[in-house]
Amino acid sequence: MTDLTPLGQRLADVDEQIADSARSASRDLSSITRIVITKFHPASLVRELYDLGVRDFGESRHQEAQPKVAELSDLDARWNFVGQLQSKKARQVRAYCQAIHSVDRDSLITALTNDDVAIPLDVFVQVNLTDDPGRGGVLPSELDAFVDRVAGAAGIELRGLMGVAPLGEDPRPSFVALRSLSERMGAQHPNARALSMGMSGDFAEAIAEGATHLRIGTAITGKRPDHG
Numbered sequence: 495m496t497d498l499t500p501l502g503q504r505l506a507d508v509d510e511q512i513a514d515s516a517r518s519a520s521r522d523l524s525s526i527t528r529i530v531i532t533k534f535h536p537a538s539l540v541r542e543l544y545d546l547g548v549r550d551f552g553e554s555r556h557q558e559a560q561p562k563v564a565e566l567s568d569l570d571a572r573w574n575f576v577g578q579l580q581s582k583k584a585r586q587v588r589a590y591c592q593a594i595h596s597v598d599r600d601s602l603i604t605a606l607t608n609d610d611v612a613i614p615l616d617v618f619v620q621v622n623l624t625d626d627p628g629r630g631g632v633l634p635s636e637l638d639a640f641v642d643r644v645a646g647a648a649g650i651e652l653r654g655l656m657g658v659a660p661l662g663e664d665p666r667p668s669f670v671a672l673r674s675l676s677e678r679m680g681a682q683h684p685n686a687r688a689l690s691m692g693m694s695g696d697f698a699e700a701i702a703e704g705a706t707h708l709r710i711g712t713a714i715t716g717k718r719p720d721h722g
């Protein structure tokens with residue numbers, strides 16, 4: 495065994511838990527993408543993770559992500575945008591991200607539509623899994639129509655659904671709900687079966703319910719530096 499840094503140790507621990515959860519759920523590990531969320535952390539931490547073999551990264555604020563990704567342009571990394579996104583910033587975000595997990599408004603579809611791209615942007619439709627209609631995400635009752643509009647837009651590829659389990663509750667019912675929405679949608683959109691769900695505190699439950707894309711921050715990066 496080589497000596498691991500604390501960061502390397504946390505990454506190894508999380509990956510072991512992911513593998514255990516996949517095994518318990520009789521799922522193939524290769525069907526699960528572990529995205530490390532590096533928001534509020536410096537580019538140097540991304541480099542360390544890259545050296546440890548991480549290729550899939552996620553950020554949640556355009557202002558912070560844009561210069562960070564630019565600084566890391568020598569890396570062969572894949573960038574995912576997972577935060578709330580203003581439609582007037584959407585085109586800029588698509589310029590440096592391969593996937594956006596938080597598409598939940600028509601204005602975003604319009605802003606991201608592009609007839610003139612070689613590689614389509616991967617899009618996850620965020621679903622609001624809370625009782626609060628003011629939270630981010632499409633309401634389940636409006637999902638079918640919204641998903642059809644995403645699927646019909648040029649230059650973007652509907653990959654699946656994304657959800658954040660409500661804080662302080664058992665995450666399992668939310669993941670079950672997202673999974674069943676995904677199954678229902680799969681009849682119309684068979685190539686959009688991806689499920690972006692599961693964070694530091696609930697990725698095991700998410701894997702049990704079929705998550706294909708985990709968005710894991712602090713369990714790997716450690717505590718985020720103080721921010722306002």
Ligand SMILES: *Cc1c(COP(=O)(O)O)cnc(C)c1O
Pocket residue numbers: 531533554576577658693694695709710711712713
């Ligand atoms: C920050 C963030 C994460 C990662 O959260 P952790 O609890 O640190 O794992 C995942 N998804 C979204 C949308 C986030 O904003």
